[in-house]
Amino acid sequence: MQNWSIYIQHFKDFLRLERALSENSIEAYIRDVEKLSQFSELLAHQPSPENINERDVMDFLEYLNEIGLTATSQARMLSGIKAFYKYLAIENLIQNDPTQLIESPKIGRKLPDTLSFPEIERMLDVIDLSSPEGPRNRAILEVLYSCGMRVSELIELKITNCYFDIGFVRVFGKGRKVRLIPIGRDAVKYTNIYLENIRNHQDIDPESEDIVFLNRRGKKLTRVMIFLIIKNLAEQAGIQKNISPHTFRHSFATHLIEGGADLRAVQEMLGHESITTTEVYTHLDRVFLSETMRSFHPREYKYAMNKR
Template structure:
């Protein structure tokens, strides 16, 4: 079995069986391609079925000298998934990474913004320019709904259900969820939609896209990163922030104010509650308050 055939089958499995997005499939494929490239460079003759644990281990040792622990752990995880698939399909009897441990990387806690910092960033937007109203609506949506940047740029007019108080969000793996949207966020989206967007020369194929650039096309991820970076410089915020910082702040502020972790999980679109639990580590005082309020021995 050739590597390209095995990888193509694996990509098909990830898309059809697991419903993963194209970006995720590409990232998983990179891990396998790194192994194949290393085999070719070192003239190691091995196919997906014959490659041994020792050969894979040599590859892991080699990349450990070039990448940090977090990247190394991700590559090991990606390769383990690939070989698990081959075992599942009876191409192999064992997974050559079964006994290989990923390095302990620790859990990196996300940066968050205070409400005053978020207010300052939004206040720094120049509303005299047409894109100002758009940028305010974007930041309010990022923070008010806890969306990923990819979810914001793909938001459509037909996803807005303002009367019901929700927006429809398409997340990872093309999975949809409904997220509550506050009246203030609806207000700023409405101003942009009715007063700015309606006057744009909207290009074909972008008629339903909510947030557009000046040329009437969908915004890029990079553009939103740039908008936030420029605003943070104006405000003198030294933290390294990105669109995802608003998502982290959304979850953290909800938790600090007593929101249920399961509800936050649903709004963020996390498949596992374990992913959402990282926010508990940001503010352990929340756990103490829960015990003080709800435990029968609190008095």
């Protein structure tokens, strides 16, 4: 890891002094290379900048694709990494450039749609909070976007697994694997409004007593119902994209990564255990995950700005 830090610092100096780029452009290049650096730590052989190979870089791009990063974002990130390795070659710090033969992702390739932050806010704004379903639907969208959870995890979310006092929820992912995810302040706020003002006044089916989100009959919501809620809100907001509950998971990951979040933290929050078959799974402490979400999630960033 030390070589990554040294080479990245030298690359930063090169961009500033030799290429005279703006600070914003420099930071964008550095963020791209740092993402590859973070990814290298997750691989079994943990390659240094000199030892990383073409397959490692391809695995990195495949992971970005897996979490829903658009082809445009992938291409931009690869461009930054290519510039880094071009610099290392100029300085004779590497013998082979692992990015030389890698082509940028095709921009026209169909990838999962991702919502921009303004589009997500538009969907939130069209929810009628005066209707019986309004507070519930607002809480559902806030939780999906705040936590990046799967729709199956959302409909199974239990009240006893919501630790709002410490800002975490516990979910059961694929293979019943348990993980703790940070939850944002807006998600907590609107979920509590729903629980206290709507759910508390429902007749609840005994089998759904501990389930957070219920339908009008007091039963657990279905995946189809969540899908229809989101499709309807997207239409009301005038969004012409193929939207599904999974879109919020993709948007969650994309906005965190593009904002500068650590790949390992995003991986942990998404519940992705395998980036590649040779990957070393890294468990991160809850403080680090919470700080990552608070620092890089757009819904949390506004709180930081308001405190200034």
